[in-house]
Amino acid sequence: MARLNDDNVRLAIETIARYPRPRSAMIPLLHLAQEQDGHVTNEAMAHIADLVGATPAEVWGTASFYEMFKFEAVGKYVVNICGTMSCALMGADELIHHAEERLGVHVGGTTPDGLFTLERAECQAACTEAPCLQVNYRYRFRVSTESFDSLVDDLRAGRLDGEIPAHGTLATVRQQIPAGRGVGAVAPESVVSNPDWFDGKAAL
Amino acid sequence: MSGPSGTWQHAPGFWEGDRPRIVTSRFAHADSHTLERFLATDGYAGLRRALAMPAAEVHGEVRTATVLGRGGAGFPAGTKWGLAPEGVWPKYMVVNGDESEPGTYKDRLLMERDPHQLIEGCLIACYAAGLSQCFLYVRGEMALAQERIATALNEAYAAGYVGRNILGSRFSLDIVLHWGAGAYVVGEETALIESLEGNRGMPRLKPPYFPAAIGLYGQPTIVNNVETLANLPWIMRNGASAYTAIGTATSPGTRMVAVSGHVARPGVYEIVNGTTTFRDLIYGDEFCRGIRDGNTLKAFVPGGGSAPWFTPDQLDLPFEASRVGPAGSMLGSGAVMVMDHTTDIPRAALTLTRFYAHESCGKCTPCREGGTWLERILSRVVDGRGTMEDLDQLMEVGQSICPGDFPHASSSDLGLAAVPFPYKMTTICFVGPSAFVPVHSALTLFRSEFEERVSRRTRIPVRAVAP
Numbered sequence: 001m002a003r004l005n006d007d008n009v010r011l012a013i014e015t016i017a018r019y020p021r022p023r024s025a026m027i028p029l030l031h032l033a034q035e036q037d038g039h040v041t042n043e044a045m046a047h048i049a050d051l052v053g054a055t056p057a058e059v060w061g062t063a064s065f066y067e068m069f070k071f072e073a074v075g076k077y078v079v080n081i082c083g084t085m086s087c088a089l090m091g092a093d094e095l096i097h098h099a100e101e102r103l104g105v106h107v108g109g110t111t112p113d114g115l116f117t118l119e120r121a122e123c124q125a126a127c128t129e130a131p132c133l134q135v136n137y138r139y140r141f142r143v144s145t146e147s148f149d150s151l152v153d154d155l156r157a158g159r160l161d162g163e164i165p166a167h168g169t170l171a172t173v174r175q176q177i178p179a180g181r182g183v184g185a186v187a188p189e190s191v192v193s194n195p196d197w198f199d200g201k202a203a204l
Numbered sequence: 205m206s207g208p209s210g211t212w213q214h215a216p217g218f219w220e221g222d223r224p225r226i227v228t229s230r231f232a233h234a235d236s237h238t239l240e241r242f243l244a245t246d247g248y249a250g251l252r253r254a255l256a257m258p259a260a261e262v263h264g265e266v267r268t269a270t271v272l273g274r275g276g277a278g279f280p281a282g283t284k285w286g287l288a289p290e291g292v293w294p295k296y297m298v299v300n301g302d303e304s305e306p307g308t309y310k311d312r313l314l315m316e317r318d319p320h321q322l323i324e325g326c327l328i329a330c331y332a333a334g335l336s337q338c339f340l341y342v343r344g345e346m347a348l349a350q351e352r353i354a355t356a357l358n359e360a361y362a363a364g365y366v367g368r369n370i371l372g373s374r375f376s377l378d379i380v381l382h383w384g385a386g387a388y389v390v391g392e393e394t395a396l397i398e399s400l401e402g403n404r405g406m407p408r409l410k411p412p413y414f415p416a417a418i419g420l421y422g423q424p425t426i427v428n429n430v431e432t433l434a435n436l437p438w439i440m441r442n443g444a445s446a447y448t449a450i451g452t453a454t455s456p457g458t459r460m461v462a463v464s465g466h467v468a469r470p471g472v473y474e475i476v477n478g479t480t481t482f483r484d485l486i487y488g489d490e491f492c493r494g495i496r497d498g499n500t501l502k503a504f505v506p507g508g509g510s511a512p513w514f515t516p517d518q519l520d521l522p523f524e525a526s527r528v529g530p531a532g533s534m535l536g537s538g539a540v541m542v543m544d545h546t547t548d549i550p551r552a553a554l555t556l557t558r559f560y561a562h563e564s565c566g567k568c569t570p571c572r573e574g575g576t577w578l579e580r581i582l583s584r585v586v587d588g589r590g591t592m593e594d595l596d597q598l599m600e601v602g603q604s605i606c607p608g609d610f611p612h613a614s615s616s617d618l619g620l621a622a623v624p625f626p627y628k629m630t631t632i633c634f635v636g637p638s639a640f641v642p643v644h645s646a647l648t649l650f651r652s653e654f655e656e657r658v659s660r661r662t663r664i665p666v667r668a669v670a671p
Contacts, residue, residue, distance in 0.1 A: 018380045020294075020337070021421060026402035027385050031344075052402065065404035065565075066385035068344045080345075084306045085509060085541050086464035088555040122388065122559050123509070124345060125309035127464035127539065128217040128471050137347040141216055171350035175357050175381045181367040183378045185337060188421045191294040196374070198334035203375035204255035 002043030004051075008032050011174075012051050018177070020185045022052040030063050035168040039070040075110045076166045077155055079103075080121035081133040081143075087123075090130035096120055098145045102152060115156065117167075138164050217462070218313055219471040221490040224450050226458045227434040228474045230318050237352050239359040242320040248365055250440030254328045255373045262332040266436065269444035270456050272477075274310075275300055275391075275429030276508065276537045278525050285333040287416035288424040294336035295424040298400060298415075299326060299433060301342040301349070302384050302391045306509030306559055307539030310460035310472055311430035315342060315349035318434070319356035323366060323379060325433030328440055330377050333426055337378050339400055344384040353381055388563035392633045393427040394419075395565070406565045407633040431460055431538075452478030455524050459538050461485065466499065466544035467492035475523065482506065483519040486542060499544035503649060507536025509556045510638035513645035549653045553646035554582045560639035570605045571636030577601045578639050590658050598647060602640035605630055 004012060012032060016025040026048065033044035045059040052059075063069045070078075081099060083092045100106055103116050110117040126132040129141035133148075140151060154160050165172060197203045218231055230236035230245055242248070254262045267282030288295050299322070303311040314322060326338050342350050357379060360366040368376045382400060384390055390399045394408035397420050412418045419425025435457060439447050448456040455478035462472045463485055469492050475485065485491045486501065495501050503513050506521075512533040514521075521527050528535050543552060561575035581598055584590045606629050629637045647654060 018378070021401070023402035024382075024400055027399065028383055030385065031383055054402070062402055062404055066344070066387050068386035083555065084559050085505070085552065085555050086307055089465045089541070089543065089547065089552065121345075122562060123304055123306040123308075125303055125312045125343070126217065127307050127309060127541070128462055130464060130470075134345065137345050139216075139348075170344070170383065171347050171354060173351040173354040173358075175354045177361055177367065177378070181361050181364075183337075183368055183376045185378070185380075186294075188294055188423050191336065194293050194334050195336055195376070197331075197376065198259055200258055200260065202256050202258050203331065204252070204371060204373040 002037065002041045003047040004029075004033060004044060005036060008036055009051075012048075016052060018182075018185055020187050023054055026052055026054065026059060026062050027066070030059070030066075030069055031170055034069060035170065038076075038166065038168045039073055041071075070167075073110075073114070074167055075117035076115050077135050077164070078117045078119060078167045079133060079135050080119045080124065080137075082122070082124045082126070082131060083120045084123040086127035087131040092131040095131050095133075095143060095145065095148065099148060102149060116152070135160075136164050136167050137170060217309070217470070217472050218317075219469070219473055219491075221473070223474060223476060223490070224458055225474055226438045226447075226450075227314060227318075227321070227431060227460065229438075230321070231313070236317050237319055237356065239320060239356065239363065242318070246437075246441060247320055248324055248371070248437075250437035251324050251327050251331075251365070252371055254331055254440045255371060255375055259332050259334060262328065262440070265444045266329075266332060266439060269435075269439045269447040270454075271432055271435050271439070271447075272455060272457075272525070273429055274431035274459060274538065276305065276510075276534075278535065281329070281428060281432050284414070284416060284428070285329070285426055287414050288333060288426060289417065292424055295334060295426070296420045297326065297330050297333075297335045297338040298393075298396060298420060298425055298427045299338065299340045299430060300391060300393065300396055300427055301340060301346075301430045302396060303343055303346075303430070303537075304388045304391055305537045305539060306556060307462060307464055307505060307541045308508050308537040309462050310538055312343075312346055312349055313460075313472060314430050314434050315346065316352050319349075319353045320360065320365075321434050321437055322353070322430055323356060323360055325436040326379055327366065327370065327375075327377060328436040329426070329428060329433055331375055335377075335426060337380070339380050339382050339420075341382045341384060341390075341396055341400060344386045350381070350383055357381055387565070388559075389565045389633065389635055392635070395633070396427060397425060404565070406567045409632060451476050452522075452524060454478065454526055459523065461523070461538040461540060463492050463540045463542065465504075465540075465542035466496050466547070467494065467542050468496050469493045478524045479522055481520050481522045482514070482540065485540060486519070492542075495542070495544045497544075499546060502543045502545045502547055503549070503645075504543060505539070505541040505642075507534045508539040509541075509559060510534075510634055510641055511536045512641055513649060515649055548586075549646050549650040550582065550586050550657055553642040554579070554586050556642035557582055557639050560635055564635055564639070568631040568633075568636060570630045571639065574601050574605045575636060575639035578643055582643060585654060585657055588657060590654075592655070592658055595647065595651070595654055595658070598643050602644055605636045605640050 046056040049056045271281040273279045390405035395405045399405035415425040561579040
């Protein structure tokens with residue numbers, strides 16, 4: 001498993017068709033690759049390069065800029081504890097310290113059982129619910145050392161499997177444009193006029 | 205579903221109250237994100253009214269309403285649309301849902317709690333400005349927002365609200381949901397476009413200053429913030445005059461503000477623009493109810509992590525750009541971060557500077573190198589390993605990112621004159637200056653705390669232990 005599998009190639013082609021230029025689908029396709037393998041492999045990047053008409057180096061160039069893409073195996077659960085201003089004011093440093101002790105790894109490390117990767121994240125947009133964290137980008141608010149411990153227990157016991165998918169799966173719902181309902185994307189150079197509805201008259 | 209006014213909280217962090225509600229009117233319903241609830245509460249009625257008018261009239265209505273951009277710069281949406289050249293096509297809309305300014309979260313709630321309202325706003329904007337396609341760029345880390353918007357778009361396509369012949373009219377438009385992948389700088393509009401083109405999210409060299417001239421694929425592109433667009437359905441339903449009747453002439457309508465940090469009731473509030481003051485917000489009974497544990501206010505950040513800090517001297521300023529600007533800061537993205545008297549100021553400044561140093565894209569040397577220097581020097585000061593020279597060094601490094609006069613809160617105690625925002629800078633975008641803002645504010649307003657740290661070499665946790 002490394003190149004995109006057949007189902008994902010179908011999804012990739014559908015996604016590419018939504019953009020005026022195929023290259024715009026690069027980040028969504030990288031997410032797809034990460035969902036398939038848990039991280040983004042070199043083979044997947046080469047495959048994406050073929051699909052969007054770029055070189056593997058260009059795909060790597062883009063992918064390596066963004067923090068969510070991982071290029072080696074990470075834990076099933078990536079735990080991002082926010083450490084920016086509002087969370088820091090409400091005790092994030094203590095929480096991160098506690099998490100390091102509890103999981104037995106430093107920030108950036110993965111537990112030996114491959115279950116948890118601990119990261120110190122920047123602002124996660126839940127500042128009034130500080131300190132907050134995300135497990136595979138699902139929120140936990142006003143986290144105390146006690147609630148952190150029970151979260152770890154729940155994850156270990158598989159009690160949150162329904163809510164929190166393994167790392168790589170971002171959104172569990174995808175956009176689907178039903179056949180015949182979409183307008184369709186056109187390369188900008190192929191567009192020869194304003195939209196026909198934009199003619200000074202009411203559309204309805 | 206809704207309980208007693210002001211006490212009820214459905215979306216974590218959100219508090220309603222007896223105030224005009226333009227963008228949060230459906231938050232009281234547990235199912236506010238569904239098409240069913242949306243249609244039962246005037247959903248897509250604004251779109252219907254817009255489509256019955258010529259596009260230019262819809263544009264005129266929004267221009268009259270003076271909807272100030274809610275992403276940070278406060279540029280009026282109607283004016284921005286008008287910057288796109290005529291006779292050039294296609295034109296695109298890119299919705300900026302990459303909300304990640306420290307302290308800010310309102311777009312996330314709007315996307316999670318009322319995705320159809322945003323979709324309706326996108327449709328109205330694209331119709332008014334004659335745009336060919338709409339891309340909704342949602343921050344990568346917001347899984348729930350992505351799921352809610354995907355569901356809403358799927359419902360809307362199936363029901364004929366998005367896609368071909370919308371509401372049976374001649375108007376057709378695709379809205380494409382796009383996921384980000386974690387990069388603060390992508391919130392800068394030209395970096396957002398780079399990212400949408402499949403590149404590293406680095407801001408483009410200016411000029412052109414506005415992507416409305418040259419944007420996505422080199423075409424005219426309107427970039428609007430989520431909250432800005434969320435206002436449009438209400439304006440089309442109720443008219444521009446109803447909108448301008450709320451707030452002040454220069455800051456009409458409402459805006460969402462997240463107040464976090466050391467307040468008794470942190471939360472996101474929809475407030476009346478222009479008239480609500482920081483004192484109302486921090487101490488008001490319907491808002492944050494004062495500082496936690498009866499503590500006293502030391503300082504606050506008025507408009508997201510990039511904004512110069514204020515002290516209790518500025519509490520009576522209203523949410524009005526023309527007042528906050530001359531006082532030396534900005535309203536930015538609607539985020540107030542409050543620090544009480546127990547706060548370790550140098551360490552608080554470090555958390556913000558570290559953020560901007562970490563998020564530098566690396567394109568401009570003053571930001572890439574300067575931000576990191578600021579972080580390292582400040583870090584050793586905080587750890588008690590700094591010297592008095594380090595404090596001067598911090599200011600010197602900052603001056604190489606923002607040369608010349610720098611804005612700060614005017615304080616009668618300090619006898620400092622206020623310099624209006626914005627400032628001169630040696631970088632393409634505001635990430636570089638933003639790394640210096642917290643250092644400058646903290647060092648100007650609370651220099652003695654830094655000096656004490658240098659001489660005593662003490663270590664104090666950022667969250668002071670309660671006495």
